[in-house]
Amino acid sequence: MKPRRIREIFWFSLSGLCVAIVVGMLGLVIGFIVVKGASVISWEFLSEMPRNAMTEGGIWPAILGTLLLSLGAIAFALPLGLFAAIYLVEYSRDGKLRRWIRIGVNSLSGVPSVVFGLFGLALFVNFLGFGACLLAGSLTLGLMVLPTIIRATEEALKSIPMSFREASLALGATRWHTTVRVVLPAAVSQILTGVILAVGRAAGETAPIMFTAAVFFTKRLPTGLASKIMALPYHIYALMTEGTHPAEQISMAYGTALVLLMLVLLVNGAAIFFRIRARKGKKW
């Protein structure tokens, strides 16, 4: 065989191998969690309160807490991010200002999540006096996913052709009208994709809620924004590091991890659905 052919086979096989490793690892992670966690999954596990120092019962409060935290984070971050992105793409004329804002937003997305946790503790919990609760945790998570939402919305808005805006403006529409009636409807599927991925990220984070919202155990389900809550990622962390029955707690932790994994995969599945829809509707 010629050396050229050998080189070709070598590099082709090597890159194929890398793909196999990546896919294998992914399969391994999911498989590992499923095998270790599946044994504790039951209707009772999903729907009941924990009992006997976390060694029995379910994780319903943690599931509910994670759902509420994610929803709260989005309720805070979506309007803020949406309007910020609309301003950046549709209104701001000053390229320099926009560049600085963009650098700021990008830097914000590089900040480690534990730093957001500390910031949330300082601002929401202590300074504003919310205490550790659903509200403080949601705001902290919202702040963390804000850059993702702004970026996703910006990209979505930018992908809408200028010609749509011109057509609308040439008919005598204001920029706001053009944004609301033409640009946003055309961009909504793509924006939703980004937002859903942000929800998925918020749902899985531990560090931002450690100091701001989550507790290892509460007797009551959350009743309002001021309630302390349980959450899936923090529950896993707590089961592995705290408590009095480490051995029994481990299997509960894997069960919780499996639930969290499924939840995040489900959310990402929804994102894929919207992405496909966005692509299908796009004919321009």
Add this chain to the structure above:
Amino acid sequence: MVDVQLTHRAVLPEELVAKVEIEKLDLWFDGVQVLKGITCTIPEKAVTAIMGPSGCGKSTLLRAMNRLHDLTPGCRIRGKIRLDEMNIFESGTDVYELRRRVGMVFQRPNPFPKSVFENVAYGLKIHGRPGRAELDQAVEKALRDANLWDEVKDKLHRSALDLSGGQQQRLCIARALAVEPEVLLLDEPASALDPISTAKLEELIEELQSSYTVIIVTHNLQQAARVSHYTAFLMLGELVEFGVTDEVFTAPSDQRTENYLRGIFG
């Protein structure tokens, strides 16, 4: 001289009223002068063609007339454009009302990703809150005026993006007509269309001329000769010649126009 067909277009409308007056118009993009001292008067209810080689500023001139350059950072304008005596660049001008009065159709058909009906209704909804019956009526009228009604009446609620290119362009005209403009700016409206669609579009332009002041940018000489009463010839941002189409094509007063018509450059 280029072989162009001069038809009944040579016949002028009986009464000429100035609709758009352009006076010493200079325009810069980021300090580069694109239009230089353009002065001309565009008559009402006639078709005026703006022609010239690529990059001569003809689209730029057209887009100045509905102040679409407002959106372009780095664009500076000096001079006046009067629409019925009103200088459109004056600070008190209601730019949204101006754009309602001066409709525009673009080079590439750009219907919104909405239904045929919603496309035409869009402008009406911006400028008021029409009732359902009123809206139906206005949409039908606009589509009829754009010679499109018969082709789309059974698919009003289907996506406008499913129409052919020529139909999309006539839809864009219907969309512009729906808000009852006085002036219609057409920016090379046939450049993305096949010959049959182009013929239909030119036929439409001919019909529109009786009710609207039509200004059409084109780099197609035959088209300018076929559809227009008046022709402006632009080169490198200067208005070289403006006059009755017939005369501009047969006896241009400027050597540059003659050279262009002979195909020496451009």
